[in-house]
Amino acid sequence: MEEYALQLKHVTKTYPGVVALNDITVDVKKGEILAICGENGAGKSTMMKLISGAIAPNEGTITVFGQEYERMTPALSRELGIEVVYQEFNLVPELPVSENIFLGMYPGNKVTPDFKKMEKETKELFDMLEVDINPKTKVKDLSTAYCQLVEIAKGVSKNPKILILDEPTAALTEKETGILFKLVKKLKEQGTTMLYVSHRLSEIFDIADRVTVFRDGQVIETRDIADIDRRQLIALMAGREISDTYPEKTNKIGETVLEVKDLCGLGVENINFELHRGEILGFAGLVGAGRTETARMIFGADKADSGMIIYEGKEVKITNPEKACELGIGLVPEDRKTQGVIQNLSIRKNITLAILKLVSHMGIMNFKKENEILEKHKNALSIKTPSFEQLVRNLSGGNQQKVVVSKWLARECDVLLMDEPTRGIDVEAKHEIYMIMNELASQGVAIIMISSEMPELIGMADRILVMSEGRQTGILDRSEFSQEKILEMASHEFVA
Numbered sequence: 001m002e003e004y005a006l007q008l009k010h011v012t013k014t015y016p017g018v019v020a021l022n023d024i025t026v027d028v029k030k031g032e033i034l035a036i037c038g039e040n041g042a043g044k045s046t047m048m049k050l051i052s053g054a055i056a057p058n059e060g061t062i063t064v065f066g067q068e069y070e071r072m073t074p075a076l077s078r079e080l081g082i083e084v085v086y087q088e089f090n091l092v093p094e095l096p097v098s099e100n101i102f103l104g105m106y107p108g109n110k111v112t113p114d115f116k117k118m119e120k121e122t123k124e125l126f127d128m129l130e131v132d133i134n135p136k137t138k139v140k141d142l143s144t145a146y147c148q149l150v151e152i153a154k155g156v157s158k159n160p161k162i163l164i165l166d167e168p169t170a171a172l173t174e175k176e177t178g179i180l181f182k183l184v185k186k187l188k189e190q191g192t193t194m195l196y197v198s199h200r201l202s203e204i205f206d207i208a209d210r211v212t213v214f215r216d217g218q219v220i221e222t223r224d225i226a227d228i229d230r231r232q233l234i235a236l237m238a239g240r241e242i243s244d245t246y247p248e249k250t251n252k253i254g255e256t257v258l259e260v261k262d263l264c265g266l267g268v269e270n271i272n273f274e275l276h277r278g279e280i281l282g283f284a285g286l287v288g289a290g291r292t293e294t295a296r297m298i299f300g301a302d303k304a305d306s307g308m309i310i311y312e313g314k315e316v317k318i319t320n321p322e323k324a325c326e327l328g329i330g331l332v333p334e335d336r337k338t339q340g341v342i343q344n345l346s347i348r349k350n351i352t353l354a355i356l357k358l359v360s361h362m363g364i365m366n367f368k369k370e371n372e373i374l375e376k377h378k379n380a381l382s383i384k385t386p387s388f389e390q391l392v393r394n395l396s397g398g399n400q401q402k403v404v405v406s407k408w409l410a411r412e413c414d415v416l417l418m419d420e421p422t423r424g425i426d427v428e429a430k431h432e433i434y435m436i437m438n439e440l441a442s443q444g445v446a447i448i449m450i451s452s453e454m455p456e457l458i459g460m461a462d463r464i465l466v467m468s469e470g471r472q473t474g475i476l477d478r479s480e481f482s483q484e485k486i487l488e489m490a491s492h493e494f495v496a
């Protein structure tokens with residue numbers, strides 16, 4: 001009997017100026033969960049796109065259940081029972097969730113699709129996945145985490161023989177991740193073969209049987225998960241020993257810079273806190289807790305219904321993001337695809353647009369200064385690209401995120417709202433972002449950090465504001481931090 005579900009043999013994929021995959025050979029055993037690890041730009045997503053047939057290799061072959069192919073096509077891979085849940089969402093914003101799930105294969109006939117059936121089956125699927133989404137909701141009204149859950153549901157609904165998950169948990173909190181893992185374990189029992197890409201290493205140790213490490217487009221090693229520990233795995237990915245701990249805090253908390261009083265609006269009720277110069281204030285909560293909404297209201301991206309914002313001692317009305325920027329408030333948004341960057345512009349233009357005031361004087365560009373700033377951020381966050389002229393959409397997911405973060409760091413804000421700043425970013429670059437955040441805080445910048453990774457909040461924040469169901473359930477001081485405490489407060493249910 002054939003032992004392997006999937007094999008890539010001597011596969012190479014190049015783009016102009018980039019060797020994304022260089023002569024890789026990967027074997028995936030039937031029924032196993034094979035984790036794929038590697039730093040941003042290592043070639044992980046490229047491999048997944050080759051398997052789904054979205055792109056074709058320059059060289060090499062792909063063998064599925066013993067049958068060898070020169071390349072996959074989307075139709076062929078689907079026919080063979082392969083489903084890919086991509087890192088970047090591929091949902092149609094204007095369509096309801098149910099139609100997105102069945103996209104391309106509506107039940108009923110072509111002229112009159114069976115919408116009722118779609119809704120019913122979507123509901124059943126969501127019940128199984130324990131997600132609370134109305135099938136009639138349009139995708140554009142869903143938060144990032146819910147989009148991710150819809151993508152996963154869509155993949156699972158096809159009953160695949162081989163399921164590929166490319167960073168499925170990047171936008172999820174502990175709770176949804178737990179539900180996903182239950183599902184993954186159930187699929188494994190049913191014999192589904194899975195490929196699993198994640199930068200959250202603890203997840204890999206939790207569910208994978210084996211791990212294959214990629215570095216710079218090459219396969220470095222494959223190991224049984226039982227034969228490797230976290231430190232060794234990181235060293236394999238980076239090619240050297242690197243630090244996986246949180247940098248020591250050196251910031252000093254100063255006077256109040258921002259005060260939020262009784263802030264209310266869509267999905268947010270009575271938020272109250274003070275933010276100080278040099279402070280990192282964490283925002284914790286489950287998906288749907290209202291953290292992003294709160295940040296967007298402070299930034300003027302969403303409308304607040306009532307409440308007061310006091311900035312540097314004066315009440316301010318922040319009615320739009322321009323106003324926030326003028327005051328020195330910045331927002332690194334959670335959804336990079338639609339809010340963070342302009343996909344069809346180069347890295348240079350994306351960063352420069354954000355800092356025009358800094359690099360130009362009376363309409364005349366100072367190119368020397370522009371290049372200095374660009375170089376500084378490219379190096380600080382090791383954005384992997386042949387040049388600044390590369391379009392952002394051609395960057396790997398993690399490298400796009402680095403551009404989003406760079407944009408706002410380059411602006412030099414007094415208050416920085418960061419919504420999941422390390423989402424999809426590899427261990428090494430994460431450490432860089434932590435160092436930069438600490439450095440900014442030491443210089444007196446006040447930072448609000450929204451994160452779904454509890455260890456990250458505990459490692460970085462001075463205080464943590466916990467939210468549940470749109471309301472705050474408390475603010476913890478550093479001495480009171482614990483996962484249990486935060487989770488308990490984040491799960492608080494308000495009685496109607």
Ligand SMILES: Nc1ncnc2c1ncn2[C@@H]1O[C@H](COP(=O)(O)OP(=O)(O)OP(=O)(O)O)[C@@H](O)[C@H]1O
Nearest residue numbers: 015020040041042043044045046394395396397398
């Ligand atoms: N369409 C494209 N045009 C040019 N270069 C590309 C294109 N797609 C991918 N690349 C490059 O190929 C390399 C591998 O990218 P890939 O997306 O596979 O990385 P990854 O391992 O998934 O990283 P991440 O962890 O950031 O998601 C990167 O250097 C990327 O910039």
Ligand SMILES: [Mg+2]
Nearest residue numbers: 045087396397
């Ligand atoms: Mg990727």
